[in-house]
Amino acid sequence: xxxxxxxxxxxxxxxxxxxxxxxxxxxxxxxxxxxxxxAAFVFTGTIFALQPVPLPFAGLMVHILIAGxxxxxxxxxxxxxxRPIIILILGSLFLAEALRKYGLTRRLALKSxxxxxxxxxxxxxxxxxxxxxxxxxxENTATAAILIPVALTISNxxxxxxxxxxxxxMLVLGIAYAASIGGMATITGSASNAVASEFLSExxxxxxxxxxxxxxxxLIVIFPxxxxxxxxxxxxxxxxxxxxxxKKDLEDLGNLQKNELEVIIILVITIILWISGPIFEAKLxxxxxxxxxxxxxxxxxxxxxxxxxxxxxxxxxxxxxxxxAIAAGLALGDALKRSGATEWMTEIISPIIKGSPxxxxxxxxxxxxxxxxxxxxxxxxxxxxxxxxxxxxxxxxSFKSIQLVLPLTMGTTFGYALPSAxxxxxxxxxxxxIPQKDMFRYGMILSLxxxxxxxxxxxxxxxxxxx
Amino acid sequence: MKVLVVGAGRIxxxxxxxxxxxxxxxxxxxxxxxxPQALEQGIIEKIDFSVDLIPGEIIKIINELKPDLVLxxxxxxxxxxxxxxxxxxxxxxxxxELESASEYPIISVSRNE
Numbered sequence: 001x002x003x004x005x006x007x008x009x010x011x012x013x014x015x016x017x018x019x020x021x022x023x024x025x026x027x028x029x030x031x032x033x034x035x036x037x038x039a040a041f042v043f044t045g046t047i048f049a050l051q052p053v054p055l056p057f058a059g060l061m062v063h064i065l066i067a068g069x070x071x072x073x074x075x076x077x078x079x080x081x082x083r084p085i086i087i088l089i090l091g092s093l094f095l096a097e098a099l100r101k102y103g104l105t106r107r108l109a110l111k112s113x114x115x116x117x118x119x120x121x122x123x124x125x126x127x128x129x130x131x132x133x134x135x136x137x138x139e140n141t142a143t144a145a146i147l148i149p150v151a152l153t154i155s156n157x158x159x160x161x162x163x164x165x166x167x168x169x170m171l172v173l174g175i176a177y178a179a180s181i182g183g184m185a186t187i188t189g190s191a192s193n194a195v196a197s198e199f200l201s202e203x204x205x206x207x208x209x210x211x212x213x214x215x216x217x218x219l220i221v222i223f224p225x226x227x228x229x230x231x232x233x234x235x236x237x238x239x240x241x242x243x244x245x246x247k248k249d250l251e252d253l254g255n256l257q258k259n260e261l262e263v264i265i266i267l268v269i270t271i272i273l274w275i276s277g278p279i280f281e282a283k284l285x286x287x288x289x290x291x292x293x294x295x296x297x298x299x300x301x302x303x304x305x306x307x308x309x310x311x312x313x314x315x316x317x318x319x320x321x322x323x324x325a326i327a328a329g330l331a332l333g334d335a336l337k338r339s340g341a342t343e344w345m346t347e348i349i350s351p352i353i354k355g356s357p358x359x360x361x362x363x364x365x366x367x368x369x370x371x372x373x374x375x376x377x378x379x380x381x382x383x384x385x386x387x388x389x390x391x392x393x394x395x396x397x398s399f400k401s402i403q404l405v406l407p408l409t410m411g412t413t414f415g416y417a418l419p420s421a422x423x424x425x426x427x428x429x430x431x432x433x434i435p436q437k438d439m440f441r442y443g444m445i446l447s448l449x450x451x452x453x454x455x456x457x458x459x460x461x462x463x464x465x466x467x
Numbered sequence: 468m469k470v471l472v473v474g475a476g477r478i479x480x481x482x483x484x485x486x487x488x489x490x491x492x493x494x495x496x497x498x499x500x501x502x503p504q505a506l507e508q509g510i511i512e513k514i515d516f517s518v519d520l521i522p523g524e525i526i527k528i529i530n531e532l533k534p535d536l537v538l539x540x541x542x543x544x545x546x547x548x549x550x551x552x553x554x555x556x557x558x559x560x561x562x563x564e565l566e567s568a569s570e571y572p573i574i575s576v577s578r579n580e
Contacts, residue, residue: 156523
């Protein structure tokens with residue numbers, strides 16, 4: 001909806017809220033530029049939540065505002081777009097497109113359906129596994145978008161309409177949740193992971209493998225609980241679904257073609273190098289950081305392009321939203337740090353974290369993260385709070401930065417309740433497959449369970465001195 | 468010749484306009500909206516089938532109608548006004564499912580055409 005100015009009303013709300021922060025009295029202890037940085041935070045949070053323009057444009061506007069408020073020079077306004085993490089994300093988005101181009105995601109989904117033998121529990125487990133596995137390396141919403149139509153096809157095999165609808169809702173929710181959970185495992189898995197990793201790498205050595213050491217076990221713990229939750233929520237009168245159609249579809253696809261195989265091989269090699277690049281670097285005597293994840297990703301994409309397996313047409317439609325949201329998040333985080341706003345917020349939050357037992361701090365961090373991610377973009381949540389938590393840890397030797405940063409960042413995974421929580425939930429909401437109130441109800445319960453499990457996981461890991 | 472056009476939005480209306488140039492084509496349209504672009508612009512007078520643009524619903528119509536050709540013109544604008552992230556991929560995947568489920572010839576018309 002537009003107004004007399006020809007601008008979307010949602011954009012005017014964003015601007016009004018930003019101006020409101022700018023004209024309010026500056027809180028004591030906060031500098032003027034700090035207040036401007038807070039206004040930039042409000043702008044970023046609301047423009048990503050309301051999306052008066054598509055996400056990539058919204059992301060670019062954040063850089064403009066930060067420069068406009070004098071929080072950076074125009075020379076450095078877009079600097080965050082060239083960070084290694086951004087190039088790594090770009091590489092992973094391009095690789096995901098190669099996977100999509102050759103229909104490998106659908107092939108995997110059909111294979112899992114056939115392997116399930118048509119059992120509903122097994123079917124859900126299979127589709128959720130594919131969603132999680134792929135979301136570790138490619139964008140979560142894209143994974144869900146490819147798998148949801150497969151769920152539609154499966155549910156159509158059930159003649160009784162009520163049962164068919166219930167199966168569809170369960171499968172679609174399972175795909176969306178699993179795609180989010182899969183994103184916990186790696187740096188490339190979600191925008192918040194990427195932002196948090198970039199800030200962590202500024203204060204310590206932080207590799208792809210370092211993230212996986214905590215992300216993968218979290219995924220392994222939370223995945224079966226999510227599956228079990230869905231199985232318990234939905235009761236069916238039928239036990240099996242006819243899988244003749246998926247079987248035929250899989251047969252029609254035939255054997256893997258040469259190009260498809262090559263894409264899989266390149267993806268596997270890329271993943272191996274992302275995880276263990278530094279080892280190969282040392283053994284092969286390559287220049288330091290030549291095997292960094294960003295360079296490995298670009299090499300993989302270049303190889304596929306040189307072999308003609310992907311062309312520019314294939315990759316230009318990637319999810320630019322994630323790319324620009326991360327860059328905007330990093331720019332915002334930097335602006336908050338430079339202006340002293342992070343320090344100011346640290347002084348407010350620090351006593352709460354320091355004065356509480358670790359278990360209580362974990363509960364606060366994870367549940368604050370879950371609530372915030374349902375409203376604002378997860379990259380923004382990480383951009384604002386990760387630098388604060390790092391500062392708290394740097395000032396207090398009894399804390400390690402990752403003890404605080406990882407639970408908060410992984411908590412952003414559980415944005416299940418509202419369409420604004422994530423691309424996956426927005427997608428499901430737009431298709432109208434599940435009524436909003438049901439999405440909210442299932443999402444709230446599962447967020448609560450998952451949050452408690454994540455808190456327990458980090459508490460135990462900390463108790464065992466594994467972090 | 469019986470042709471079924473899936474989606475009567477931005478791309479669908481262009482396709483319908485071209486198909487109407489031939490008097491030998493008997494045209495049918497599917498769209499869930501009350502007033503899609505083709506109707507709004509007066510290119511057609513009515514929507515023949517008002518169902519959601521999802522494979523299962525469309526397959527039922529195809530099996531009933533038995534068309535010589537199905538042209539799928541669905542884009543994300545036909546499904547959602549909000550243009551949620553991943554919508555284009557979803558639409559492409561929905562169209563792929565439709566192609567594989569149909570026993571009648573289906574051609575997806577790209578949004579650029």
